[in-house]
Amino acid sequence: MIRAPRLFAIAAAFFLLAVSSFAADSGTLVDREIHSENLTHNLIGVDPTRKLTIYLPPGYNTSTQRYPVIYFLPNPFGGHHDIFDQHHAAELFDRAIAANQIGKFILVSVDMRTPFGSTWYVNSPVTGNWQDFYIRDLVPYIDANFRTLATRNSRALLGDYIGGYGALRFGMAYPDIFSVVYAMHPVGTGSGVQMLVSRPNWSAIANAKSLSDLNSDGFTPIFASMFQAHLPNPAKAPLYFDPPAHLINGKLVIDSAQMARLRDNLFIESLIPKYADNLKSLHGLKIDWPRSDGIWDHVFANEALTYKLNEFGIPHEAEEFNGTWMNGTSGGDPYWDGADSRVYNEVLPFFRNHLDF
Template identity: 30%
Template sequence: MNPRFTAKPSIATIMAPGITLAGNPLDDPHERYVQVYLPPSYDGERRFPVIYLLSGFASTGRSFMNYSFGRPTVPEMVEKLITEGAMQECLIVMPDCMTRYGGSQYVDSDATGRYESYLVEELIPFIDHSFATLPRREGRAIAGKSSGGFGALRLAMKHPDCFSAAACHSGDMYFELCYRPNFPAAARILERYRGSVSAFLETYESALKKPGNEFPLLDIIAMSAAYSPDRNKPAPENMRLPFDTYTCEIIEPVWKEWLTFDPLSMIEHKKYRDALRSLSLLYLDCGSFDEYNLQYGHRIFSAKAKKYGIAHRYEEFPDSHTDTSYRYGVSLPELSNVISA
């Protein structure tokens, strides 16, 4: 532990059964270890509210425990905020929704598994059964960054019966700018493997050091598996890419499927606007120099929310997309306040 951060947070690591994920198309483990931060006063009797914290692409809940020189882990940060009186005591649940492709986007997909259902239908009841929680919507919030921010915002829109507050840090949105610019890079990499996703993954997975310059293709494969799965093909070819691998032309029917997941498209539906209006807190932020152009999507989303009368708080900060976990120090206290009330 960094000597500057003397708090010793209590972390419970528990195996969640994952019945929902059994038999998933990628043969990924269905039983998952889940990390749960327990506040200082937790004694198993007094009930506490819960924040579900979703990790970004290529990460799991364990990533929140990663040590970084000069900076606390997320549980250390939370412990310090609580000790100083800046944050209300609550549990923080850090799920594992990893897949062979690097992530699930927290959606139900025929290509990866039912990760949305796993979270809202199985994990939440499991946590409420295993810990002394406030087992109701008013005592529950969801947050995350990048893919986790996308997941938090989308799940808040789709499951207002589960969450009463949400925070989206640099979440994926405005797919035209955050994903589409990477299509040419992904196509060039795939061409080296003669258009074979299987050949690429075999090489990528067997490499002791993963080639960083091939990450764009892995990212697009994972997004395709989440947004445009193909149940008629076996893994790992069980997705439809949104572009022609030779010309890089957009395949419009597939791209339209992707756009239905874009928060900028979702907010145009009344049922999702109503879900957002029902939140006690909707918090969004993004770095002004985000490499994936997410600041533009967040600005548009905030403008749409304002137009539709959806109360929210949006902040930009002078940073990029990476290494921004310190922003949880802004959102988590706010979330804890509203779900503790």
């Protein structure tokens, strides 16, 4: 007969074993900050100290193993921590690793926003040198401070929405740093059917005395951040860009030279001829997008992009799935929420098949 104290001790031992086993099967989130000289000489008040969150896989703290790294570019409408706070990404990653959807990996999410919106992932005398920050500061910092597999074959880019655009830009420009790219619902890939000049409030742009004067609607700040990135002009305060159109006697007139400059610098489709060989060298490239996105531009532009990639003989995967941007099975984000989330079923297995673990 087992006495009560003995029985209690056995139960406690099993409880501690279960807790330690659960902890061993859970990843860890680490919050850090990194200061970048590449961002100090901006004109719009960008903080050169950037926040980042690193997901470390189960067992990281008790092993000497090195891991591949997925660099995540979040949608700039939210914070870099949103996938963990709102979509429980750490738990999703843990579950995917346990189910062999993917091997153990590190994921890095960094704040890439400006006070006015997206950086558009380029070097700009107005917003800062974001491309240099990512490649010269962030990647070396992660390799120096965490047990990574520090080769291109073990580095991937994952981006969401405008972050998907950034993943494509970094992937095509730096195939020596990254070997796999997955762009979820990328925007800015091409012109589609809605023109660049149809969305901004051109009267607000013409009469602005400060950046805050452009906050009259949701579209104008987005396009103003685009112009600051791709049409920068440090001599034109307070907006610091050359607009691609002007109102003259109440009529919108296109500036042909600036529009050509914007299209050449912005659209992924326009950049493909320059970077085709780089894209061909990737070990994996995939884009996807929801068919029922209310902004038709995104749908038609991504359809055109996959044809352009085919024209240049660039191996890739492309998928148009049934749904909208924020309409998953549970009414949330189709990429992160619900039992059939695309990150779990599509994105992570894609990295499993193309990354070196």
